Amino acid sequence: MIWVLYRQRLRRDRWQLISWILSIGVLAWFAVEAIGKTFGDEASRAQVLQLATATPAILVLRGLARGPQLDAFTFFEIFSFIALLAALMNTFMAVRHTRAEEESGRSELVSSTSAGRWTPLVTTIVHGLVADVLVAVATALGFMGGGLDPAGSIVAGLATGAVGFAFLGVGLLAGEFFSTSRGANGISSAVVMIAYLLRGFGDATGQVSTDGMTVTAAWPSWISPIGWGQQTFAYTGNRLWPLLLPLALAAVCIAAVVGLMERRDVGASVLAGRAGRPDAGPTLRGPFSLAFRLQQGSIIGWCVGGLATGILTGSLGSAIQASITSSPQVTSILRAMVEAQGTSMTQLLVAALFEIAGILAAACGLQAVIRLRQEEAAGTAELVLSRPLGRARWLGSFLGLGAVSMVLVMLFTALGAWISLVASGDTSSAVGDVWQTAIDQLPAALIYLSLPAAVFVVWPRATIAAGWALLGVGVVLGIYGGMLGFDQKVRDISPFTHTPVTTGAGTDWSGGFWMLGIAVVLALIALVAVRRREVGTA
């Protein structure tokens, strides 16, 4: 019985899983190659590492420094990102095979056979376990393929797989609480992001060794599964016991899932949908308010993400100041860096972390366009468009909402940063700059509103896949492109590469204006072309 359902899951997920797992493996391999090329000798890596440990902003996006050897340095650079990918793969997989199935009613079909209520859950766990073993193998092979030590590579692989499996449990548990897959995916993605940021915060505020080569993580890393994976000290310590923690978390989550499923009906959820109002409120009156109503959940989610990023940015600002005063060596490195850039440390930090918030804003806007496609595929677009409402106005309303939600996400990011900077007593110009830096992120993000909109008009079926793929490519090229050693011309493809950076000397918006122009042109093309397009069905 498990075998039958397992084959169904394999068949349904084969391309998706293959691409997740291959991406993770290739990324590991690529990272070793790129780092070997860029920082060939140990001296240059040591220099970078010293800079990094003195610059918490870098640590947030990298990991736990464990020395300048190529293998340890690679683990430091890429592990947290690989673990993040593995985590997302697992939460999406868990929700796809549990809550999404229940929401669509398909689980009724399956559960009314001899499979019963439990086999689908067990099969999903097996499915996840196998996928995570493959992730572990792919990661280990990727690192080994780059020429790193096999033992350490296997530890790194196991760490990735174990972190992934912990999030399978998180995804399953999220599915118990929400009646929709959207809600479950939203909350479990948020947990993944929080885990990433917590370990970032822990690493950035950790104890730096006197030579600046290693960091001992502070406590926040110890409440993050991704942080647990880092604690294996692959290549330098090769300890496996920290992996008991993610496995234990998975076990606890699964036990909770079993306990909850014991008590609930198929299709029901812990947070039940309430009975609603029989009449529409005065605000639900047109396509824009409909779009808002449909998107409000995810907008709130992304805004909370922005706020968290902002608060993190601000509190790191104070952490930096603490480290400056405590270590004279760090101070000199920072001074050198700051003077070279003509920018305050906090400003650099804000610019770097707000790029992450820019991605959140882009994703939030992208979801508004994806909603258009979902409306069309579900048939609800037809209901609206057989009313006196032009297609351009319909599309425009969703684009408008997407733009507004992007601004909201950046606003909350800036607000979070502002509050925590002010609270930490930071009086540098960065406090004022957070608003400017937030606005700086909008041109690149807006591309992810109008480019998918153009795709939606021209090739509706591709909207969702193309939207996320374009965002993924943009993030990899624009934000990790430098680290992965891509040519500047390739990196220039990404909108995020052209994000204006606010420095002490002001803001260079030349790239920003280009991005804005392109976004506007693409949006106009979409608005004109949609008038000539039929309303699709599925």
Added chain:
Amino acid sequence: MDTVIQTVDLHKNFGRVRALDGLDLEVRSGEIHGFLGPNGAGKSTTLRILLGLARASSGSATVLGRNPWTDAVELHRRVASVPGDVNIWPNLTGGETIDLLSRLRGSTLDRAYKERKRHLSEIFDFDPSKRGRAYSKGNRQKVALIAALVTDAELYLFDEPTSGLDPLMEAVFTREVRRVTRENGATVLLSSHILSEVEQLADRVSIIRSGKIVDGGTLDALRHLTRTEISFAQDSVDTHALATLSQVHDLTVTDGRVKFGADSDRVHEVLPLLGNLGVKGLLVSPPSLEELFLRHYGDTVAPAAEAADDGDSHHRRHRAAAQTGA
């Protein structure tokens, strides 16, 4: 009489599939027009073109004197519609959905509107305070029906409006459709694959098959084409007299029952004889579209696109052969 809907040589291709293949449809003002055809014949495609949601590949369509593709927005102020496959927003309640759709049509939710909505919810036995995801298919259908009927329109386009409704609700729908034509002089185009449903409501019908209108006219004209199936317990009834009647066709005896088809417009002529024979367990089944198609178009109009339909015909032919054998 004015023509409300007119299509001339309407074609619609999806890639290499011809959904509409020269459709000529005419609907006159104030009538209830039945649009009959099996699944996949092109009914929904036609209605989507009439609503300006899809564009014709060639040919012309006119709705209320305008081009539905270019003048969709203006037309939609005057047209109410129910799609063939009703899907609603899972996180909006039924009541919210109805109100939103009405506001999109430009109506203000005044007291008269609220009263109509309450009345329709009541007669359709519909709870508007549930969320969309909680509704069954029939209840989703009611959302679309109430949203279409709650505001006045000159033209109503219904695509298989009673699918998912129970017979009681079908009767409510029938009454409401009669009301809008009688009270407001509205025109109704109603698609269906069930002959008896259209028979109850329609003044005229058009029969579509493989993207073409193959027959049409008043219901009386249609009755010439259809046969009513009559059966009764065989017991020891002598059926020879029946078999000689000209309005009786294909008389068979299977599993202890006598079965025959009678011309639908001449059923009454057969009834006295049945009375005289004192038959028991009499069953009169209304003519079905499938039977009509089988007899009239079974082998002549059978494109590859309609595999499902063909399968059905083969099955029936097979069964008919078996009965003859017995």
